[in-house]
Structure formats: C-alpha cells, structure tokens
Amino acid sequence: MSVQGRGVNWRGIAAIYRFEVARFGRTILTSLMTPVITTSLYFIVFGSAIGSRMTEINGIPYGAFIVPGLIMLSMFQESIFNASFGIYMPKWNGTIYELLSAPMSAIETVVAYVGAAATKSMLLGLIIFATAHLFVSVEVAHPLAMLAFMALIAVSFCLFGFILGIWAQNFEQLQVVPLLVIMPMTFLGGAFYSIHMLPEPWKTVTLFNPVVYLISGFRWTFFGAGDVSIGLSLGFVALMLLVCVGLVVWIFRTGYRLKK
Amino acid sequence: MPPVIRVEALTKAYASGHVALDAVDLDIREGEIFALLGPNGAGKTTLISVICGIVTPSGGRVLVRGHDIVRNYRQTRTDIGLVPQELHTDMFETVINTVRFSRGLFGKARNDALIERILRDLSLWDKRKAKIMELSGGMKRRVMIAKALSHEPRVLFLDEPTAGVDVELRRDMWELVRQLRETGVTIILTTHYIEEAEEMADRVGVIDKGRLILVEEKATLMQKLGKKTLTIHLAQPLDAIPRELDDWELSLHHDGHELEYLFDTRAERTGVSALLRTLGDIGLGYKDLNTRESSLEDIFVKLVHTPQSDEVAA
Known part of the structure; x- marks a missing residue:
C-alpha cells in the first residue's frame, strides 16, 4: 500500500504520544510509588530475610543478584499493561473511530502508542534500579548495554502489549496474559535464582522458557555473566521483536479487530 | 466542476454474509448539503464509515477530491471531518485538550485562535477546562463536532447529528451547518427525520437495504412527500x-x-x-x-416495492 507524499505525520504521532503520557501522568502517584514499594518489599523479604541465609550465586551476593530479575519482572508486566490499555481503551470507549479516520499510517500509530508505553517502562526500570541502590550495592559492568537492553525489552513487551490490547475483547482477556502467563514464566525464568541451581529435569525444561534468555541477558549487562550466553539472549530478544512486528504488520494489513 | 466525492460501485459485505452496501454509485457536489435518508440498518453509517476509512470496502472505489481513499488515504482523510452517531469521548480529558488532540492527530500545527473560535461558535468556550465526563449529552455532541472541525476539513460528515438532541441544540446545529456551507465546506448528513432533510439539504439520497434507490433535488422529493x-x-x-x-x-x-x-x-x-x-x-x-x-417509511416502501404494489392495485 503506497502512501502518497507529505512524509510522516509527526504531529499525529506527537498528539498520541502526549495523550498517552498524560494518561500515565494522571496516575503518577501509583505509577511511581508502586514500583518503589514493591522493590523495597522484595529486598526486605528476599534480600534481608532469606538472602542472609543464601550463599553467593556465581560469586555475586544474593541481594545484588536479584536486581536485574526484579527490574525485568516489573518491566515485563508494566509494559504489557500500559501498552495494552493504551490501545484497548479507544476500542472500548469507541474513540478509535477518530484514530481510524485520521491520516495516520499503521507504523505511525504503533510508534506513538508503543513509544509512549516504552517510555514509561524505561522510567519504571530506572526507578527500580535507583530504589535497589538503597538496599544493596550493585555495580553495572556494561552500563550502555544495560540501557540498550532495557530499551529493547521495553519496546518488545510494549509491542506485545499493543497486540494483546487489539486482540482482547474484554478486560479479563487483557489481564489474563500478563498475570497468568508472563508472571509465572518470569518467576520460573530465573528472576530470583540461577537456573543452574535447579535439579534435572527442570534445568532442561526451563530452557524452553524464553524469559530465561531475556533475564539472563539483562543479568549479563550487570555482572558480565548469565545463565546462557549473551549471544543467545540477544537472539531471543531479536526473535521476539520480529514476531511482534510481524503480528502488528498483519493486524494493520487485515484490519484484524480494528476495522469491520 | 468535478464532484468532491465520487462513489463507484461501492460494496460492503460483512463476514456474516450481510450485504450492507450493494453497488452504490453517488456523486457529491462541491459545497452542497447532502442528506442521506433511510431507515435504521439501511447502510447510511456503513457508507460514511467506508468513505472515512473506518470500514474496509469489499468492492468498488471512492475518490475524495480526486484522490482514492485507499491509496491516498492521507490526503482524503485530511480533507474529511467526521462526527459519528454515538457519543465516543475520552471522559477524563478536558474539552480544549481533546479538540487540540484531534487537530494534532490530523497533522495540523497548533492554532489556538482557531480552536477558540470553534469552541466559541459551539458555545463550548466557557466549558473548555471542564472534563468531558462532566458534560451533558448535548454538550458532548458539541465537543465531537468541535473535534471534527478542528483540522479545518473540506468535507464534513454528520451521522445522525440530531438523534436524541434537544430542540435548542438542533436549531444551533442547523445554524452551524449553514455557516459552514458559507465557508465552502461540503456537508453530508444522515438522518431519518424528513423535517431535517427538508430544512437543510440541497439534495437528498434515499438508501434502503444497502442500495441507493433515489437521489434527487430536495424540492422534487418533497413534492412526493407532500x-x-x-x-x-x-x-x-x-x-x-x-x-x-x-x-x-x-x-x-x-x-x-x-x-x-x-x-x-x-x-x-x-x-x-x-x-x-x-x-x-x-x-x-x-x-x-x-x-x-405519507411518511418517509411509505415513500421507502413505495420506492422499494414499486413492481409489487402495481400487482396489488391491479
């Protein structure tokens, strides 16, 4: 489908981006306080209470070891929630008519919605990172790689959330994936332990959980080592991005659950 | 003068098999007020939705000021403003922000003077900082009109603009439509009130079961209705x-x-x-x-069943 002239509708992208960021702004207190409180609770329970009885994992104190997993856990959840609500709400309240009748291309729409949600996810990740510093000292081996990895995760999961928001036909469907699929996969994906601590056959079974590769990759940017090689981790991130982009392209080509 | 909108053999069949539009041909003239009349479920909203890009057509094509709505959607959508039938609004937004948002979405640079004029024309200026959820139904409809006008469209679609609207707002709406026409905007409205078509339109199209069964100058049609x-x-x-x-x-x-x-x-x-x-x-x-x-329904029945009614009479 060729698009005639005039280039990119930057103002349209900016309008949606600002609208979405303002939406987050309305719930700024819960948006910022929740991760701070949750992180603190994790550190009190896992870090101090249990962590004091745990030995180091791969030479890293347990408190520091769980920081990347904790950031990933929150970023997975929030990215999916925010991006899915962003596109689900116009569908639900009917304002999608305006988006569909506007001179916005599919890619512009995705950039605006996913960009806004990913911005919030990045912010959230950084807040958790800062909060963690109150409890443990963590040094980051590859700071730039860490930021890049966070950005990739934020974009991938926001894209995934965007797809979920388009697919969902009620609020329950919207909640079911992050709560019943992503949360267990994250807990079982080595957020709070190294998969090498697992006995067989679980160690092998765990390798079928894609989240393992994401958390391991993020942990690599902190400590220079992960459960699996960084190359493999990046491969999985790339694969997830590709699948999500492919699905989004398909959605807009066919108008799936957007247009009648 | 070429038509501002040209609809050619436009067809829409839903996945359920329901044919909402059946080979519709229609030319809308630049600067006219065109009323699309028809009973509920006749295809009025579907026709509008296809032209505006909300519903994908199954066949045929539509040109808006010479541009194809699928290939040159950016151009055609920039030219069109739509006020849908249902009151779809962002409840937590303020009036002025939602109107500014619409202008931005359609790719236009911020223009506070224009937004102020639109809000004043629609008696919304005093309510500009109110959240939409605080407004009455009539005020919400005004907000939706303001949104549709925010990007200075050349063609305005009003889908059942006065359904469930009080008398005062209906009068205001008619006045506004006339003012817009003065500025050269082409207006297409759907309605099932004859009175409305009679009051406003230059030409009237009657649609029933997805087929455009008549397009006529208002004066001619009103004779039939009299x-x-x-x-x-x-x-x-x-x-x-x-x-x-x-x-x-x-x-x-x-x-x-x-x-x-x-x-x-x-x-x-x-x-x-x-x-x-x-x-x-x-x-x-x-x-x-x-x-x-003779109600509009009678006219529809007559138009749709002309051959059969002859048999009955014979």
Missing part, C-alpha cells in the same frame, strides 16, 4: 370500485371495507370535496374518514 392518504371506511363492503369514481384512481382494501385516495396537499384542488360529493350522489354510505400523511 402526499396524504384519505381512507374512507364504507358502511357496506364493495366488490369493485364504481365507474363514477374512476377519476380519483382509488384503491380498495380490507375486503372492500375501505377506499383509499392518495392526494397532493400542495395541489390547488385536492379532489377531496369533489370525491365526497360524488360518494353522496351515488349513494355510497361511509362510517368514518381519516387522512394521514
């Missing part, structure tokens, strides 16, 4: 209409108990009094008389 039916409830049933009454082209109904006479209220001689005199002369007694106006 008809009344006189029903004469007879004292004794008739087997056939007496020859003396041939001039009135009557029809016999309800097993010969009722005579019906269709007449034009705007004609100099309606023929009613002459008919009643003749009935008296030939000694045909009647119990009751009543007249009713």
Whole structure:
C-alpha cells in the first residue's frame, strides 16, 4: 500500500504520544510509588530475610543478584499493561473511530502508542534500579548495554502489549496474559535464582522458557555473566521483536479487530 | 466542476454474509448539503464509515477530491471531518485538550485562535477546562463536532447529528451547518427525520437495504412527500370500485371495507370535496374518514416495492 507524499505525520504521532503520557501522568502517584514499594518489599523479604541465609550465586551476593530479575519482572508486566490499555481503551470507549479516520499510517500509530508505553517502562526500570541502590550495592559492568537492553525489552513487551490490547475483547482477556502467563514464566525464568541451581529435569525444561534468555541477558549487562550466553539472549530478544512486528504488520494489513 | 466525492460501485459485505452496501454509485457536489435518508440498518453509517476509512470496502472505489481513499488515504482523510452517531469521548480529558488532540492527530500545527473560535461558535468556550465526563449529552455532541472541525476539513460528515438532541441544540446545529456551507465546506448528513432533510439539504439520497434507490433535488422529493392518504371506511363492503369514481384512481382494501385516495396537499384542488360529493350522489354510505400523511417509511416502501404494489392495485 503506497502512501502518497507529505512524509510522516509527526504531529499525529506527537498528539498520541502526549495523550498517552498524560494518561500515565494522571496516575503518577501509583505509577511511581508502586514500583518503589514493591522493590523495597522484595529486598526486605528476599534480600534481608532469606538472602542472609543464601550463599553467593556465581560469586555475586544474593541481594545484588536479584536486581536485574526484579527490574525485568516489573518491566515485563508494566509494559504489557500500559501498552495494552493504551490501545484497548479507544476500542472500548469507541474513540478509535477518530484514530481510524485520521491520516495516520499503521507504523505511525504503533510508534506513538508503543513509544509512549516504552517510555514509561524505561522510567519504571530506572526507578527500580535507583530504589535497589538503597538496599544493596550493585555495580553495572556494561552500563550502555544495560540501557540498550532495557530499551529493547521495553519496546518488545510494549509491542506485545499493543497486540494483546487489539486482540482482547474484554478486560479479563487483557489481564489474563500478563498475570497468568508472563508472571509465572518470569518467576520460573530465573528472576530470583540461577537456573543452574535447579535439579534435572527442570534445568532442561526451563530452557524452553524464553524469559530465561531475556533475564539472563539483562543479568549479563550487570555482572558480565548469565545463565546462557549473551549471544543467545540477544537472539531471543531479536526473535521476539520480529514476531511482534510481524503480528502488528498483519493486524494493520487485515484490519484484524480494528476495522469491520 | 468535478464532484468532491465520487462513489463507484461501492460494496460492503460483512463476514456474516450481510450485504450492507450493494453497488452504490453517488456523486457529491462541491459545497452542497447532502442528506442521506433511510431507515435504521439501511447502510447510511456503513457508507460514511467506508468513505472515512473506518470500514474496509469489499468492492468498488471512492475518490475524495480526486484522490482514492485507499491509496491516498492521507490526503482524503485530511480533507474529511467526521462526527459519528454515538457519543465516543475520552471522559477524563478536558474539552480544549481533546479538540487540540484531534487537530494534532490530523497533522495540523497548533492554532489556538482557531480552536477558540470553534469552541466559541459551539458555545463550548466557557466549558473548555471542564472534563468531558462532566458534560451533558448535548454538550458532548458539541465537543465531537468541535473535534471534527478542528483540522479545518473540506468535507464534513454528520451521522445522525440530531438523534436524541434537544430542540435548542438542533436549531444551533442547523445554524452551524449553514455557516459552514458559507465557508465552502461540503456537508453530508444522515438522518431519518424528513423535517431535517427538508430544512437543510440541497439534495437528498434515499438508501434502503444497502442500495441507493433515489437521489434527487430536495424540492422534487418533497413534492412526493407532500402526499396524504384519505381512507374512507364504507358502511357496506364493495366488490369493485364504481365507474363514477374512476377519476380519483382509488384503491380498495380490507375486503372492500375501505377506499383509499392518495392526494397532493400542495395541489390547488385536492379532489377531496369533489370525491365526497360524488360518494353522496351515488349513494355510497361511509362510517368514518381519516387522512394521514405519507411518511418517509411509505415513500421507502413505495420506492422499494414499486413492481409489487402495481400487482396489488391491479
């Protein structure tokens, strides 16, 4: 489908981006306080209470070891929630008519919605990172790689959330994936332990959980080592991005659950 | 002058098999007010939705100011403003922000003076900082019109603009539509009120079951609408209409108990009094008389079932 002239509708992208960021702004207190409180609770329970009885994992104190997993856990959840609500709400309240009748291309729409949600996810990740510093000292081996990895995760999961928001036909469907699929996969994906601590056959079974590769990759940017090689981790991130982009392209080509 | 909108053989069949639009051809002239009349479910909203890009057509094509709505959607959508039938709003937004948002979404640079003028014209300026959820239904509809006008469209679609709207707002709306036309905006509105079409439109299209069955100058259509039916409830049933009454082209109904006479209220001689005199002369007694106006529904029925109604009359 060729698009005639005039280039990119930057103002349209900016309008949606600002609208979405303002939406987050309305719930700024819960948006910022929740991760701070949750992180603190994790550190009190896992870090101090249990962590004091745990030995180091791969030479890293347990408190520091769980920081990347904790950031990933929150970023997975929030990215999916925010991006899915962003596109689900116009569908639900009917304002999608305006988006569909506007001179916005599919890619512009995705950039605006996913960009806004990913911005919030990045912010959230950084807040958790800062909060963690109150409890443990963590040094980051590859700071730039860490930021890049966070950005990739934020974009991938926001894209995934965007797809979920388009697919969902009620609020329950919207909640079911992050709560019943992503949360267990994250807990079982080595957020709070190294998969090498697992006995067989679980160690092998765990390798079928894609989240393992994401958390391991993020942990690599902190400590220079992960459960699996960084190359493999990046491969999985790339694969997830590709699948999500492919699905989004398909959605807009066919108008799936957007247009009648 | 080329038409501002050209609809060619436009068809929409839903996955369920329901055909909402059946090979519709329609030209909208630059600067006119066009009323699309039809009963509920006739395809009015589907037609508008396809032109605006909300519904994907199954066949045919639409050109807006010479541009194809699929290939050159950016251009065509920039030219079009849409006020849908339902009140779809972002409840937590303020009036002014939602109107600014619309302008941005359509790729136009911020223009506070223009937004102020639109809000003032729609009596929304005092409410500009109110959240939309705090507004009444009528005010919400004004907000939706403001949103549609925010990007200075050349063509404005109003889908059932006065459905469920109070008298005052309806009058304001008509006034606004006239003002917009003065500025050269082409307006297409859907309605099932004849009154509205009569008040506003230059031309009227009638759509039923997905087919555009008539497009006419308003004046012509209103002549057809200005008809009344006189029903004469007879004292004794008739087997056939007496020859003396041939001039009135009557029809016999309800097993010969009722005579019906269709007449034009705007004609100099309606023929009613002459008919009643003749009935008296030939000694045909009647119990009751009543007249009713041809409603839009009657016109639809007539337009859609013309061949069948001939059979009935014969």
